[in-house]
Amino acid sequence: MFKTTHRMFLAAALVTISGLPATAEIPANLQETPYWEAEVESGGLPPIAERIPQEPLIVDLAAKGRDFGTPGGTLRTMVTRSKDIRQMVVYGYARLVGFDHDYNIVPDLLASFENEDNRKFTLNLRPGHKWSDGTAFTSEDFRYWWEDVANNELLSPSGPPDFLLVEGKPPTVSFPDETTIVFEWENPNPDFLQSLAQARPPFIYRPSEFLKKYHEKFANPEDLAFHVEDARVKSWAALHNKLDNLYKYDNHELPTLQPWFNASSGKKIRYGFIRNPYYHRVDSKGVQLPYVDVVEMEIVAPGLVAAKTNAGESDLQGRGLAFRDASILKKGEAEGGYKTLLWKTGVASQIAIYPNLNFEDEAWRNILRDVRVRRALSLAIDRKTINQALYFKLAHPGAMSVLPTSPFYDEANAKAWAEYDVDMANALLDEAGLTERDRDGVRLLPDGRPMELVIETAGERQEVENALQIVTDTWREIGVDLVMRPLDRDILRNRVFSGNTMASVWFGWDDGIPQMHTSPAYLAPTDQVFLSWPKWGQYYQTNGGSGEPPDMPEAELLMKLAHDWEIATTDDERAAVWTEMLKIHADQLYAIGILNGAPQPIVVSNRLRNVPEQAMWAWEPGAHFGIHRPDEFFFAD
Structure with missing residues (x-):
């Protein structure tokens, strides 16, 4: 139901990219995503080789003991409050750096990073990486956030976030070129990388090309005044903060780097999240992730999550379920077409x-x-x-x-x-x-x-x-x-x-x-x-x-x-x-x-693959499903 609507939206929003430099290292076996074939053929979307970074993150599923998937399908899940559509950012778990299954910190959105005595961190972006609307993801997005958002008194009255202050002092941040960002402190900041890998990431970057239209430093004054009046807010800063919500995920126009982006405007009972055509992860057979085309997230009353899951109305469900639901969920497996897993929990106390x-x-x-x-x-x-x-x-x-x-x-x-x-x-x-x-x-x-x-x-x-x-x-x-x-x-x-x-x-x-x-x-x-x-x-x-x-x-x-x-x-x-x-x-x-250690029921459709049988359900570290990489889950049929 979301595919046709989103294609109309995407056709208007996408920027056609002219082509990659001759030195681009594109996998020889790269495959076009079936979901976007029509857009590519019509010229509304660049081909896959021009959408992914020159150095994509290649995922070897065989080495991870997982199956290679086939793209397609709609995954259904539920949350209990409209504000919890932000779980798509948590589950998507696209981070500058993230935790692997052994809780080591590894590059993700970043191509690499260097850590010099926990005082100087050099972040290296993937050349050719793009936001979900096709605009370039570069060091300018970091510079914009640091200089024009975090250090703008109107947008950030309290200044940069605490995790960037060491002995009360902010870092020196520099941007040597389009793909390099350097954070440097006088004293060690050993928590810097882990903070970037959190379930709720700090987002030390912004889609600058989109947000500059709403910043007094860059926008045309008349256009900005119109936008402020149209949004019925008091100032340009209020408008900017309203639109700048990478974590809340409720602004369908805001570009993202997550595997799926919000294609639903306004408040709804059911939200649709569409596969990001510019996502940076590709399996070693040349298939761009995520495998699942669409995620439908339904807002239901807390007391109904277990009942609706029992009725087979969710393909992947952990949130809203408790151990007391396990027995009734087990009884409904055959009719509901799912299985109930019991994962360990990572909180210090249940x-x-x-x-x-x-x-x-x-x-x-x-x-x-x-x-x-x-x-x-x-x-x-x-x-x-x-x-x-x-x-x-x-x-x-x-x-x-x-x-x-x-x-x-x-x-x-x-x-x-x-x-x-x-x-x-x-x-x-x-x-x-x-x-x-x-x-x-x-x-x-x-x-x-x-x-x-x-x-x-x-x-x-x-x-x-x-x-x-x-x-x-x-x-x-x-x-x-x-x-x-x-x-x-x-x-x-x-x-x-x-x-x-x-x-x-x-x-x-x-x-x-x-x-x-x-x-x-x-x-x-x-x-x-x-x-x-x-x-x-x-x-x-x-x-x-x-x-x-x-x-x-x-x-x-x-x-x-x-x-x-x-x-x-x-x-x-x-x-x-x-x-x-x-x-x-x-x-x-x-x-x-x-x-x-009370077990957490995880309900998984019989059609869904690559969901681990035994795993850890934890907010930190792990982002619930995030560390288990839902972009690698796929439907067998």
Whole structure:
């Protein structure tokens, strides 16, 4: 349904390229993509040899143990909110550099890169690489972003992103030629490359030819004024920021480098994403990726994802499914024409309770900041019962720490304060001075209020509510009354960030499998999204403009250690920092993990190939399906 519409759009938007230099190294067996044959024959699109870079990324599927595919087909999948069409950027996982299956950082959009002591990075583009509209992808796109967006006060009031600031100083950025960009710092920036490989990439480039039409420095003033008025925004900067949304993916006119681009304008129930005719990856048989022509992404209510998947209405589904859905999905396989895989999960904890150390209620804040209280709460959780009741013993009970596949795993951290021990929990609460109880056995705060611990949830995962019901029963044995309050996800986060939430529950760290090159910044109070210290994170993120500075010794030490990692010069020094920071978390229990490794159901159409039977479902590192390369998935028929 999207093909005809998009061909009309593409014919108007594409720029015909005259031809490649004689030195271009085009694979001899290069094949035209059937989807675009009509456009090529009519002259509306250049032939494949003129669309791909002179040095495309050649994918040897045989060496990866995968099958070579045949282009074609429409892949159906679902998300639960319109804003989640951005998952196409996550799943597409076209990055300057990305993680391979062993979590090594390798070039992708880049032809190559050089790293000189983590201080100087030279990025080499692929000659002849083009955006999805046929315009050239060159160093000018990096220069435009750096000089005219990131360092423009109207477009970027806070300046360049934090990951580019080292000791508070930005890099020197130069552009020696069309395919070379150099980032250079006085001090090491060991997190630079990994930041480029994230599930949500920082996009240190922009489609400059498209966006210059909306920038006061380059646009015709009269034309720009018309565009501003037509878009009903207040200024050219507001218009530019509205259109400049490579991650949101909701501007169908904005060129992209991803395997599929958005061909749907406006808000819809079903979005269509069309194969990028200029995509840079080609299999070793000369077939341009992606194999799948169209991806249809349907917006459905959260409660309907499993049911519609069970009915065979999705060809590839992970998002919106939980382990509790596995049994019903298994039963529907024959009729639905799919199979249900169980992948490992990469989050540090499937369910974690976050006491808010920045809670606005002073009495409760003091209680939650007492490590004896946090340890008692952890000891009074019957993790084995939760694992048996919710996950049929397939998950792993334990505190929140990194997973065994990380080189920094330590079994002592995983077990710290995680054994079910009601007697020790009661003793710790008594030691903390919470000895008085009401007639129902609920402990009393120093000001006489009952110890009713309100835990707010996003209300999206039934297993969270089920787990908290079990925790409610065991916490009663230590005189703590758990009150559960489900909220909308955005409301929950806003309440936490403002200090209005006493405690919340969410996943553990996104990256539960950090490698030697991974920054431990997320273990320190550097971001408000760690729900135990939102105010401390705000303080760091705004350079003291809002929030509160960390005022607990261990949190201050975490900040120092994170900085030590940044300036370290050897892997041994960085590993020592990781070890110490993880030990602090295990000891202090800033987040109370319940279990990890709960299997993630992945539903795959019987027709779809190259989807791994066993894999890791992780946001960081991995971008969910992204690291498994959906551009290599194909339909067998």
